[in-house]
Amino acid sequence: MDGRNKSLRWKQFFACEAAADPLSEKAHTALVGSLYRRRAALGIGAVTCALASAAVAFISDIVLLYALTSLLSVIAVFRILNASRAAEGPEDVSPVKLELTYRLGAFAFSLVLGLIAASAVALEIDPMAQVLIISNAIGYGIGICAHNAARPTIAFGQLTLVCSPIVIAALFEGSVAAAFLALTIALLFPAMYSIVSSIFRALRDSLHAADRSAALAAEMEVIAMTDPVTGLANRPGLNRRLPEVLEQAEGLYQIALFWLDLDRFKEVNDLKGHQIGDAVLTTIGQRLSKLVEGRGTVARFAGDEFVIAAAVESRPGASLLASQILGEVRRAMRVEGERIEMDASVGIALTPDDGTTADELMRHADLALFEAKAVGRSQVRFFDRAMTADLNQRREIEAELRLALTREELTVHYQPIVDLATGRIRCFEALARWTHPKLGEIRPDVFIPIAEDCGAIVSLGNWLTGEAARAAASWPSDVRVAVNLSPLQIRAPGSALGILRAIREAGLPPERLELEVTENLFLEDSPHIALFIEELSRAGVRFALDDFGAGYSSLGYISQWPFSKIKVDRSFVSGARAGRKSDAIIYAVAQMGRTLGIEIVAEGIETRKQVRLVRAAGCTLGQGYHFGRAVPSEIAAQLLADERTAGASRQARLRAG
Structure with missing residues (x-):
């Protein structure tokens, strides 16, 4: 049973190198490289053994020992040169070839050294010469086990080749002392097995851990460089x-x-x-x-x-x-x-x-x-290249826009929307104006898109609604105020509550506020839009469809949403589209509005002729430079006051007449 266990242990020992197989090529290269790493120790050991062999050959003056010493010296020189070459360019030679070359040289050197020591025992030369060569041989075998523990078969192979001839020679010598010498040398094998296997396991486990760490690092790098959704690079x-x-x-x-x-x-x-x-x-x-x-x-x-x-x-x-x-x-x-x-x-x-x-x-x-x-x-x-200059300008405007509200550079102007039948102002559209202290007046078509891109449109829209509501609260009760809304403002959390709070604080009844939206808003089919319109409509706020005909016009929008007003885009009234066809379109829209009870506003009216045309087509309201440009709140209030005064004078004259 003990013999079987010993056999198993020896098999495990010689198989322990195979445990390195799962390691990467890099780890295998590191193990092989350790054989050549201590070149100085390798050279000193080879020279020492060669000198000891030469001394023994000289003392004994035996041809066989001279021949073996010469062979040992040649092998020593070969090993030293091979180690130097491997150190200069190991990347040029495969690890397998490096290990094979080392293995051949090591085994040859160990065998010849063992034969020299065995010959010294068998030939019964000077006792001190025997001690010299035997101690050198055994010392070399022990030292080489530690040196080559990274490759156990090489380490134990060298120990076997250097010691076995001595053990055999000692047993043949027949004396009690020689027998004890053979026994003590034989006991080196299990002791060195334990040392070699322990060192090898430590090296193997260290390299295996490094290998796993490297693999994990590579995997983490791939993960860090890859988008988890699409599998593309991130x-x-x-x-x-x-x-x-x-x-x-x-x-x-x-x-x-x-x-x-x-x-x-x-x-x-x-x-x-x-x-x-x-x-x-x-x-x-x-x-x-x-x-x-x-x-x-x-x-x-x-x-x-x-x-x-x-x-x-x-x-x-x-x-x-x-x-x-x-x-x-x-x-x-x-x-x-x-x-x-x-x-x-x-x-x-x-x-x-x-x-x-x-x-x-x-x-x-x-x-x-x-x-x-x-x-x-x-x-x-x-x-x-012009885009760079445009971007710099946009960035400057964006930065200034964020400060404009706090510096009170923004104001609200009001453009009248009049009744085409009576000429009276029925509503004012609130429009933001910005006069920068250095850049001068900045047009809305410049800063509004920038505000939408950078997210400032929400703050700007809330401010505009609040200012317009406060101004309208002082107007006659039959005059409304209209405010344009950005889709971003509508999507903002709590936007409907913000508008209701603004008109409540201003003291403006909800039905006197009109919110103008464009057709592009409804292309998004977002539930936030439906909730926004439903909540404000339920409170009494009115909605107008702005720039009708300029985008993806659809009668479905009109039937789906609670519009009280449709504004026909200015391009049909005074733009390039104006003409017989556009007149027919305005007429069709006006007739639809009359049927549905929706007011139709003609935008962009600039001449009396255009007034007559849109009025004949059936439009009920008009807006444009013909009726007045956008003016500050105090002038808008004065226009309403003058209109009321003129109306009162006419009524007084009628009563007096």
């Missing part, structure tokens, strides 16, 4: 990949950077749920990856934004690829039974004209995307 992944793409393309072809922003993706998430939203992103990511496969890379840069870097031959080639990108985005998809159609805006920057570094291209593509979104949805824009 922002850090793109930041790492893009410079590589540019470097590979340098001097060979152009790289076009497409920054793509999905239109109305937020509504998909809000209405359909995040699960469907994620599926949409994944589908679009897969389509884009397939489109540029082999010539570009795709990353999900932010929530609904993708960045594509692709090789192109020219600017027209980039334009064609942009069309293909939009085609993939617009292609209808079915997710969990839902048919979903998306659209996108795209900004493009192209090497080398728009930049040669990743930062330049990203910055310029972002500017181009900003311009694409500024002119409307589903647009494509290439970067232009």
